[in-house]
Amino acid sequence: MTPLLTKYKDVRSQTRDICRPLKTEDYVVQPVADVSPPKWHLGHTTWFFEAMILKPFLQGYIPFNPDFDFVFNSYYESLGARVIRTQRGNLSRPSVDEVNHYRDHVDQAMEMLLVQEVNEQVATLVTLGCHHEQQHQELLWTDIKFILGHNPLFPAYEENFIGKTELPEHPTPVIEVKGGVYPIGFSGDGFCFDNELERHKVYLQDFSISGALVTNEEFLEFIDDDGYLNFAHWHAEGWDWVRNNSVSAPLYWHKIDNRWFHYTLGGLKPLRRDAALGHVSYYEASAFAAWKGKRLPTEFEWEVSSEHFRWGERWEWTESAYLPYPGFKRSPGAIGEYNGKFMVNQKVLRGASLFTPSGHSRNTYRNFFHPHLRWQLTGIRLAQ
């Protein structure tokens, strides 16, 4: 078996593993537009391989079902019409079984293709497809959590799910960095996304950055100091978001009989105060920092100092807007729609979360979301 095929099979089986504890019904629903049905993730990641690799490069490949292009295209305008995003949860068909057959069909064809050496163009696309599927593995975790965590019955994903999200955050010294010109962006031979390039220079002023993430305990102090009620800490748009949505705590937090609980994949549990905070929006992260008299780091400060602190448990909001690096070029064709067309109105997050597949992130990885979103496992690291 070629290393690429091994990699492919590995990634594909991880996706199914994540879904194993689900009931059929859990695969279907889409409680909000940003959360896709697990069934859709299973189909879409498969369609990516079919549309980008099998159709153009495997001679004689017979598509599983031509209508699936319409059902499982996410946002590729160049690849034809598609179900609009908000309608994904309205489709009971294809059934989970059919989607699994689709996966088998594509996996067999991919195996035929990868059993021998492929040219570099195909290899690059397969690698991209694997990373793409890993991104959706993370989304699977967070979408499943949203689906179950917003159900009035609060069902557990697995009763004995070990709350890895519950690790205590240990006191860590602040890191001081001297101003100067620093290199930014990916270098080396491995895989990276196009948005991590070109590697280029950035001038940073002197700054300091916390070695530890903000904890639930610290955020409770913000709440108890009426942080959600005082506009002075907030961006104008953040303040509107707070009031229009009656936000008064991070996502999944519930105050019951005056005690704080939060929904975890193991069910509703008492909040562990010394654990790192998760599931906050950029607006909340920024307001918390302002209340502390500090600020969020830029993505450049984060990247430059990242070797000096432990990261990988939370995606960390930065102050940086998601913009192209100097010299960034969109690829031609559908692949060019992967990242570039989202480079407006979003914020960069750095790091990785406990839901990120191992080996999927690096310190040049640029994640991005709109500032009000918080269904990802997002946290806060302060700078100054």
Add this chain to the structure above:
Amino acid sequence: MTPLLTKYKDVRSQTRDICRPLKTEDYVVQPVADVSPPKWHLGHTTWFFEAMILKPFLQGYIPFNPDFDFVFNSYYESLGARVIRTQRGNLSRPSVDEVNHYRDHVDQAMEMLLVQEVNEQVATLVTLGCHHEQQHQELLWTDIKFILGHNPLFPAYEENFIGKTELPEHPTPVIEVKGGVYPIGFSGDGFCFDNELERHKVYLQDFSISGALVTNEEFLEFIDDDGYLNFAHWHAEGWDWVRNNSVSAPLYWHKIDNRWFHYTLGGLKPLRRDAALGHVSYYEASAFAAWKGKRLPTEFEWEVSSEHFRWGERWEWTESAYLPYPGFKRSPGAIGEYNGKFMVNQKVLRGASLFTPSGHSRNTYRNFFHPHLRWQLTGIRLAQ
């Protein structure tokens, strides 16, 4: 077995029969607010018996799951908080299996209660619950049709589903009725809903009413004469509805390569032109009538003349608004919320449809919907 228990078991098993061909995924989705997930219908009809009968009248009854009140209450303000209607399709749990266990649990308790004679109050409520479940059986049919018929794959409910909706409509003479005072409303001993009472007198002018329903053929003439493009036939609100929703044909009609098809529970089929028209809104019914130089009958004209024509294949739009009859009284408590609170901004439909459970309708039955809705099997009968 008491006759009431027989009736109860009969109705309950019909509900399950309707769902038998469904895949688990089909039970879950809610493509639009008016269409509930089949799973919800199964639970809600069960909850009705639990909340209205078992809890107050069966001593020692242990509710299956106290959270189900929140999940399966439809609109009874007097029975506590509930999942808002538009959120029903966001709930993957309780699963279909759990809902079926809930049905079993309630059925066993109901059997305990009904195995011997019950007092009149309970008997009345059981009868109401059975009629309530029959109403939801009809909704099950139409909601399933909507769910499958709006899926881009157009799956059949049953491949060999005999298109009972396809019966040809035979030419029938027009019925002439003389003006005068007529009795309206239910009389007799059997069951009726509160909105069919009090029986009272109505004066009708001379009128004539068609013995036959409008056919697909006739409606195609309206389309071909640009009926959807000429505001003169339409109410102002109907015209807005047509333009805002780009309506150009009845629901489920598709023009493919210049031929008309429609979705049926047996899949996408060529339109049968001599069959009775279905799935039109009041706005379309009224515009069609105006185009013909005719009008829709009032519900009183319909009731008075109903013995002279065949009915029962389509719910038939009338010109009448849904209003209380003289002397109408809301019952006290939750049962009083059944009908009365909807008596504004809706139109009366008379008759029954091919999806109506047998024995559920009568010529005094008053169905009602908002004028833009057409996912029910609604048709047109003209008057003059």
Add this chain to the structure above:
Amino acid sequence: MTPLLTKYKDVRSQTRDICRPLKTEDYVVQPVADVSPPKWHLGHTTWFFEAMILKPFLQGYIPFNPDFDFVFNSYYESLGARVIRTQRGNLSRPSVDEVNHYRDHVDQAMEMLLVQEVNEQVATLVTLGCHHEQQHQELLWTDIKFILGHNPLFPAYEENFIGKTELPEHPTPVIEVKGGVYPIGFSGDGFCFDNELERHKVYLQDFSISGALVTNEEFLEFIDDDGYLNFAHWHAEGWDWVRNNSVSAPLYWHKIDNRWFHYTLGGLKPLRRDAALGHVSYYEASAFAAWKGKRLPTEFEWEVSSEHFRWGERWEWTESAYLPYPGFKRSPGAIGEYNGKFMVNQKVLRGASLFTPSGHSRNTYRNFFHPHLRWQLTGIRLAQ
């Protein structure tokens, strides 16, 4: 001067009299879609004469400005494109001066036409135009009240405006009417709208109807008994309306330092408790009646009993939906759009209000509004 010309000049000058106390700025704004800028009323009523009479019937008539068709058409699809209703308040031009010149221009042409006898078709249209303008006079009053009454400065229309809306309502005996067949609809030689025809028979059951309108005092009892907080009194749609709009009192009522005030055209004044209630929606009227254990009359009951009570101070909500009378026919052409196309989802009001121009109403007049509206001077009369 012909009587028709006298009538015309009379009506036209009344419109200007209503506007005399306004500042130029008051002519321009449209705080909600239902309230048109006074400037628009001045132009639209003028356009009605120009479009319906001068253009087709006065040879050599030169339109004032061809663009005004676009600006001042209200809802006549057959007369071309138009500014959409919600945009009326976005137009600073034509200025008030220009609109007044437009009125002068049309008045001079109308005088040329009416200085001699005209044929019956024209005479009928002129009469319709005058009644149309009187309808807009009433709207001018209520729209001006809305514009000034929703300004945070609460400016008076006229400081010394005698609150005719403040007349005390005197105790009056209840009227009992025997069941039987009654004639309904306009008869006689004078003017009536098409929706008052055909005169026809209706069967009424025995009923009683109050000789007096509901007073502010009585409605305060409803408020104090938590009438706005108890869903049991309300239609489902009414209850949604109350909660979505946080309604807790009639329009224009303000509770300041625990005392009730209401905005009148003379400014903000203490509420007079013995005056007839005004500015309630159908939902409120119906909820109040339910709370009282009574109901609203039908429009037929109202018409039949109207000679036995004093009316004309409030438009009175009825239980009747706005539907065509038996034999109702839409006129061909633009005039046919006057009434018929609104006959769905609206409620009939009977009577007249203190804002209605004298001579404009009669006991067969059918006013109609959507059930949530209350910027007209709407009141409640109870029946049983």
Add this chain to the structure above:
Amino acid sequence: MTPLLTKYKDVRSQTRDICRPLKTEDYVVQPVADVSPPKWHLGHTTWFFEAMILKPFLQGYIPFNPDFDFVFNSYYESLGARVIRTQRGNLSRPSVDEVNHYRDHVDQAMEMLLVQEVNEQVATLVTLGCHHEQQHQELLWTDIKFILGHNPLFPAYEENFIGKTELPEHPTPVIEVKGGVYPIGFSGDGFCFDNELERHKVYLQDFSISGALVTNEEFLEFIDDDGYLNFAHWHAEGWDWVRNNSVSAPLYWHKIDNRWFHYTLGGLKPLRRDAALGHVSYYEASAFAAWKGKRLPTEFEWEVSSEHFRWGERWEWTESAYLPYPGFKRSPGAIGEYNGKFMVNQKVLRGASLFTPSGHSRNTYRNFFHPHLRWQLTGIRLAQ
């Protein structure tokens, strides 16, 4: 007269000069939320001096009308409740006359204050108030243009308004800049806004920037090449904006009988092809640049190279998001709400436009708008 008073009177009289050609009605309307009624600008700029300077610093000052705080506060949460932004156009009162009296009242009090030397804190606030009023002068121009330019009658602001916006754009060489560390931000003694500070270092890569703005001619080529119809040029959000709003040309452009016109303050005029393009959104600017195979400059590239090209006719979109400079600090109190709370989801524009008051801009000035807005006189300069 002190220099500060001279400056004050100068700025204040310029505001009135801008409004002189308006009709009273033009002061009142608000066609979209972003465009405020001119009357509101007149009042709000006055209120700024009253609230920030006269009330705290002029002993014995009597406010003109305490309700005006509610009417004329724009967005200062720390200064109390206010009319919500979308409601500004619903207020006919205070009238234009009253607002002018308000201006006189405040001007007299300011003159009393400024006739002698004031301390530095007051002097700084007066200067800020003057710059604030100059910002609103520019908004007055663009809001007036929007109000008149969206009226179906297309009235001119002044018939003989010299189209300064029509200056031809001359061919100019491209400027090449070497990479390296550059200083960014305001330095010197004069006035600047807080968002231009701290001055700091930025590393720039080699880049080139056009000496000239994009012309109407060039943009027509984009249109003729179906630029608005090809998603490949657009951000995903830009593409949604194009389709949801049916955008097919810059704001104020109209194609009439196959010829291009645009609305100017002198009325509707044929488009001058060699003039600089104006009234495009960031989305259009970015799509045009992508179509050209170029990009927009960053705000840093723009600032560093600005001495080498002529600027000041268009606000120029940059690729930079509006973010705080390193070391940026919000002032305490209401003044701190001036800029900082808007630093999310907006784009920086550099330069100035032909509507900018002379002396108001500088090459470190950071203007900012949401990416879809185009009622400002916004243009495009390309970089590479």
